[in-house]
Amino acid sequence: MRKFCQLVLLLVVGVVPAFAQTPATLEVAGSSTRVDINDAMKRLPRHQVTVPANEHGSAGTYDGIYLRDLLSEAKVPAGNAIRGDMLAWTVTLEAGDGYRVVFALAEIDPAFRERVFLLADMRDGKPLDAKQGPLRLIVPDESRPARWIRQVVRIVAGPAGTAK
Numbered sequence: 001m002r003k004f005c006q007l008v009l010l011l012v013v014g015v016v017p018a019f020a021q022t023p024a025t026l027e028v029a030g031s032s033t034r035v036d037i038n039d040a041m042k043r044l045p046r047h048q049v050t051v052p053a054n055e056h057g058s059a060g061t062y063d064g065i066y067l068r069d070l071l072s073e074a075k076v077p078a079g080n081a082i083r084g085d086m087l088a089w090t091v092t093l094e095a096g097d098g099y100r101v102v103f104a105l106a107e108i109d110p111a112f113r114e115r116v117f118l119l120a121d122m123r124d125g126k127p128l129d130a131k132q133g134p135l136r137l138i139v140p141d142e143s144r145p146a147r148w149i150r151q152v153v154r155i156v157a158g159p160a161g162t163a164k
Helices: 002-020 037-043 067-073 084-088
Strands: 025-028 034-036 047-051 060-066 089-095 100-104 118-123 136-138 152-159
Touching: 025 037, 025 067, 034 037, 037 060, 037 067, 037 118, 047 118, 060 067, 060 136, 067 118, 067 152, 084 089
Parallel strands: 025 152
Antiparallel strands: 025 034, 047 060, 060 118, 089 100, 089 152, 118 136
């Protein structure tokens, strides 16, 4: 039994770091476009947002990039280009455990509504812990933080229903 436990421990120790190093990606449905989110986090302008205590935790200051800036990296349409069929586009964020949240593309675009969607990798000046990170979406004006998805590993932009 002891050898079995040691083997399981070795497997877990070997697998977890490999999983943790898997790059988070942004994909655009119907195209070969892929953006390494971890790389984009280093290049795009940084922003901070302070949030009050809520049902998911204490007050804190998150640091990261705007989701709209990340979408622009993948050439996802913005502003006046969001019309017609583009109004049915969604942005789906997926966590490592399969949990997903969805936003309408227009909901994220400042041409439709001035609103903060911060893809954070830091809180109170420190990298997000394993329970929260490596990436978490913060939407400060939502009454319930149910779509403040933690452990983001994948984002898909495209027509409604294309994120699988």
